[in-house]
Amino acid sequence: MPLDEFDLIKKYFDVGTISNTNVVLGPGDDCAILAPLEGQEICLSTDTMNEDIHFLSSLSGSAIASRVVAANLSDLAAMGADPYACLLAVTLNEVNENWLDQFSDTIFSILKRYSCPLIGGNVSKGPKLSITMTVLGSIPSGKAIVRSGARTGDAIYVTGSLGDAKMGLEMLRSGKELDYLVSRFCYPTPRIKEGKALRELASSMIDVSDGLLADLGHLCSASNLGAELDIKSLPISSYLKEEVGEELAYRFALSDSDDYELCFTIPKMLEDEMKRRDWSSLAPFTKIGTMIPGNNIKVLSEDRSIIEIEQLGYKHF
Amino acid sequence: MPLDEFDLIKKYFDVGTISNTNVVLGPGDDCAILAPLEGQEICLSTDTMNEDIHFLSSLSGSAIASRVVAANLSDLAAMGADPYACLLAVTLNEVNENWLDQFSDTIFSILKRYSCPLIGGNVSKGPKLSITMTVLGSIPSGKAIVRSGARTGDAIYVTGSLGDAKMGLEMLRSGKELDYLVSRFCYPTPRIKEGKALRELASSMIDVSDGLLADLGHLCSASNLGAELDIKSLPISSYLKEEVGEELAYRFALSDSDDYELCFTIPKMLEDEMKRRDWSSLAPFTKIGTMIPGNNIKVLSEDRSIIEIEQLGYKHF
Numbered sequence: 001m002p003l004d005e006f007d008l009i010k011k012y013f014d015v016g017t018i019s020n021t022n023v024v025l026g027p028g029d030d031c032a033i034l035a036p037l038e039g040q041e042i043c044l045s046t047d048t049m050n051e052d053i054h055f056l057s058s059l060s061g062s063a064i065a066s067r068v069v070a071a072n073l074s075d076l077a078a079m080g081a082d083p084y085a086c087l088l089a090v091t092l093n094e095v096n097e098n099w100l101d102q103f104s105d106t107i108f109s110i111l112k113r114y115s116c117p118l119i120g121g122n123v124s125k126g127p128k129l130s131i132t133m134t135v136l137g138s139i140p141s142g143k144a145i146v147r148s149g150a151r152t153g154d155a156i157y158v159t160g161s162l163g164d165a166k167m168g169l170e171m172l173r174s175g176k177e178l179d180y181l182v183s184r185f186c187y188p189t190p191r192i193k194e195g196k197a198l199r200e201l202a203s204s205m206i207d208v209s210d211g212l213l214a215d216l217g218h219l220c221s222a223s224n225l226g227a228e229l230d231i232k233s234l235p236i237s238s239y240l241k242e243e244v245g246e247e248l249a250y251r252f253a254l255s256d257s258d259d260y261e262l263c264f265t266i267p268k269m270l271e272d273e274m275k276r277r278d279w280s281s282l283a284p285f286t287k288i289g290t291m292i293p294g295n296n297i298k299v300l301s302e303d304r305s306i307i308e309i310e311q312l313g314y315k316h317f
Numbered sequence: 318m319p320l321d322e323f324d325l326i327k328k329y330f331d332v333g334t335i336s337n338t339n340v341v342l343g344p345g346d347d348c349a350i351l352a353p354l355e356g357q358e359i360c361l362s363t364d365t366m367n368e369d370i371h372f373l374s375s376l377s378g379s380a381i382a383s384r385v386v387a388a389n390l391s392d393l394a395a396m397g398a399d400p401y402a403c404l405l406a407v408t409l410n411e412v413n414e415n416w417l418d419q420f421s422d423t424i425f426s427i428l429k430r431y432s433c434p435l436i437g438g439n440v441s442k443g444p445k446l447s448i449t450m451t452v453l454g455s456i457p458s459g460k461a462i463v464r465s466g467a468r469t470g471d472a473i474y475v476t477g478s479l480g481d482a483k484m485g486l487e488m489l490r491s492g493k494e495l496d497y498l499v500s501r502f503c504y505p506t507p508r509i510k511e512g513k514a515l516r517e518l519a520s521s522m523i524d525v526s527d528g529l530l531a532d533l534g535h536l537c538s539a540s541n542l543g544a545e546l547d548i549k550s551l552p553i554s555s556y557l558k559e560e561v562g563e564e565l566a567y568r569f570a571l572s573d574s575d576d577y578e579l580c581f582t583i584p585k586m587l588e589d590e591m592k593r594r595d596w597s598s599l600a601p602f603t604k605i606g607t608m609i610p611g612n613n614i615k616v617l618s619e620d621r622s623i624i625e626i627e628q629l630g631y632k633h634f
Contacts, residue, residue, distance in 0.1 A: 025463065030393075041353060048439050048449065089365045
């Protein structure tokens with residue numbers, strides 16, 4: 001007898017509770033129940049990934065799971081929040097138990113790493129695979145790092161390196177399998193630790209999910225400011241530089257690469273503090289520019305001439 | 318120029334905040350932020366509706382919106398919770414502004430009625446329309462009404478009437494337009510007020526979204542009990558009885574009708590209290606049976622002989 005939706009949930013999405021004292025009631029009732037968090041606010045975000053749009057049909061269950069969880073946790077990271085709990089709605093076209101095994105194993109292994117219990121969900125049938133995750137994070141009241149807090153003169157930083165995921169996707173499309181750049185696309189790391197470490201330091205923050213120019217553009221527009229970027233300061237991995245050369249690497253770093261790095265601003269008066277602290281256990285922070293008046297992002301070459309770059313960033317419609 | 322996802326969100330899904338002091342930060346950042354609720358637990362549920370599976374492609378934007386919100390709020394009602402906030406992830410195949418207008422107007426008008434702000438969401442492209450809503454509710458700590466609390470001898474009740482939605486759907490399929498039964502399918506009422514009123518009275522509760530037998534079955538299995546139903550006591554609307562006759566009406570009431578009514582149990586010692594209270598502002602409560610030992614649901618005729626009924630209820634796979 002084929003598995004029905006209730007069997008599927010039991011077998012693949014209710015496999016052992018991730019120990020978390022905040023969960024009063026886990027999956028299986030009309031609602032899950034979470035305990036109140038004294039002195040904490042709750043951050044929430046939801047993100048959908050669709051077959052053929054957000055990922056190739058051929059992508060493994062494990063890579064899809066990694067990308068879905070990372071995209072969602074990355075939104076918590078971008079507020080400086082701690083993962084608290086999540087819900088998962090999966091639309092399947094057919095029941096492929098091998099795929100489900102892989103997908104579910106990966107989901108739970110990542111969620112466990114972040115002590116983020118899956119407290120509820122939904123399994124339904126549809127024309128193509130579609131996954132919507134909703135994440136909740138906790139943050140001490142008033143401490144969330146929003147997009148609108150940047151001020152003129154604030155330094156702009158990013159975590160890790162940029163552009164890798166875009167190249168990884170292109171390599172995957174042309175049939176390449178395991179490789180550092182492919183793994184940056186398939187298994188992104190949500191920058192939760194980094195986001196938390198930036199509480200009380202960053203004046204604004206966003207995650208890079210649609211490309212640096214597009215996402216920094218959102219931060220600028222929320223802060224009513226412009227930005228100036230030094231192209232040579234963009235953090236490019238040696239792998240990317242080797243694969244495509246310097247010029248294309250910078251282009252990838254600016255355009256629609258969903259690296260799930262954090263882009264944040266630091267007030268001038270806290271820049272010394274940034275240098276003083278020991279960040280060695282975290283992904284590197286690189287200063288890439290400065291917030292300026294206006295509403296444009298200027299990308300400057302070494303001699304400070306403006307480089308013309310079409311505003312790139314993934315758009316659905 | 319066609320609307321991109323950010324324009325779509327701005328135009329259709331960020332239209333005026335529903336006033337709610339719990340919302341620290343609404344849509345537009347990486348996450349929304351909710352204030353902590355002292356002494357309250359948070360109930361959460363997520364539900365997906367897919368074109369061609371959960372609704373006909375021809376169903377109006379307004380009816381789809383009503384069904385999505387009702388299905389989600391109904392899960393809060395089934396815990397006795399108050400709506401607190403929600404998130405909405407919409408996958409569209411194309412941008413149809415008329416449809417979006419209708420859909421969004423209806424979503425916001427219902428959410429306003431329940432003081433439930435939409436605090437975040439996602440718009441993406443996919444092969445067919447798919448909508449995933451995540452709802453949060455609040456409930457005083459320890460007061461949620463779960464499925465597992467029923468005891469032998471507890472009386473089983475339902476709100477409103479059963480079977481209407483199934484007939485409504487059949488009438489819609491055969492081309493009928495406006496009618497009471499069709500409206501019961503298209504515009505279900507989540508029983509929020511009723512759920513809240515049953516706090517400290519009901520020992521267990523579930524909403525009827527897959528049919529009475531299926532959902533009462535979930536409640537029985539969570540409570541490790543069986544149930545005995547008196548078929549003649551099932552609340553059937555006069556419209557349904559008139560349309561299909563008594564026998565088929567009972568069958569519809571038991572089978573896969575998603576009426577979004579509540580099914581709940583009342584301990585023997587509280588039955589007098591049930592009779593004493595003034596419920597006149599709520600949907601009617603009807604006693605339909607009793608919880609018994611075992612793990613089966615017996616449906617009894619007037620002469621208390623067992624009626625054989627295949628276990629019905631919608632299953633996806």
